[in-house]
Amino acid sequence: MAQEPAIQSVLAHRQFVKSAQVLSGIITGIVADGQLHDMEIQMLSTWISANPEVAQSWPGSAVARYLAEAMADGVITPEERAHLLQTLQQLVGSDFAESGAVEPEVAALPFDETAATPLQNSRICLTGEFVYGTRSACERLAEKAGCTPVAAVSKKVHYLIVGTNISPQWVNTSYGTKILRAMELREEGHQIGILRERDWLNLLQQS
Structure with a gap:
């Protein structure tokens, strides 16, 4: 049962x-x-x-x-x-x-090009596979920059960081649930940013 x-x-x-x-x-x-x-x-x-x-x-x-x-x-x-x-x-x-051609994507991701709030002291959630390194390596980098990595997307998360190696059919993948949850929160009016790995890394270097 x-x-x-x-x-x-x-x-x-x-x-x-x-x-x-x-x-x-x-x-x-x-x-x-x-x-x-x-x-x-x-x-x-x-x-x-x-x-x-x-x-x-x-x-x-x-x-x-x-x-x-x-x-x-x-x-x-x-x-x-x-x-x-x-x-x-x-x-x-x-x-x-x-x-002249239709891409086979389930849905395009509306990435934010820049962070609306400072990355320092922000709560982030990682999803997908990262070129930078393993999930642990990315979390250590985030902590060094003053961010707090968390395991799940919620109203308390400021940013969802999406790894570069993401499938066009992301909605069918295990990490797709985090992306969907972030989009649902946006639909509900919550300000959660969605950043590409490269943009996130660039912002960390700038800060």
Whole structure:
């Protein structure tokens, strides 16, 4: 009996990952021609309504919110259409009209180029594989710079640092849960920064 909740949690996560992959495929197909039609918007909204689990976590939650805002008054203005198209293109990490090809990413990561608050005395969480070295080596470097490494993403974390060796399909990886949690916190209004390894190292050198 004690294992049943854990099994249900694993199954729920697998269903979410599967739904996120399908959502990525749908969005990729929609934005491939650089246009967004009413029928495509309605189809995407209908699919999310039929698969509510995908809207429980980022990026599905972001897509659902943007769609709801655009369709709230029953009229999609040119400005709303352009904003929604740009948002969907960013979420799948590609702009087919400019690049001529659709990248196979599940969702692009909105990295922060610079730290909004000083790194010193900040609480950080590391995820992924780092070029700099092992997780322990990165944690020692962080501590030397006055940061406090923690194991999990929470409202108390100031920055999530993502290692350079990250898979394009990060949502399917073991470290993807930390990234998803950080995005959920952002959706809830919490100020958590997401930094690339190289930007984090540059900021540490500057400080």
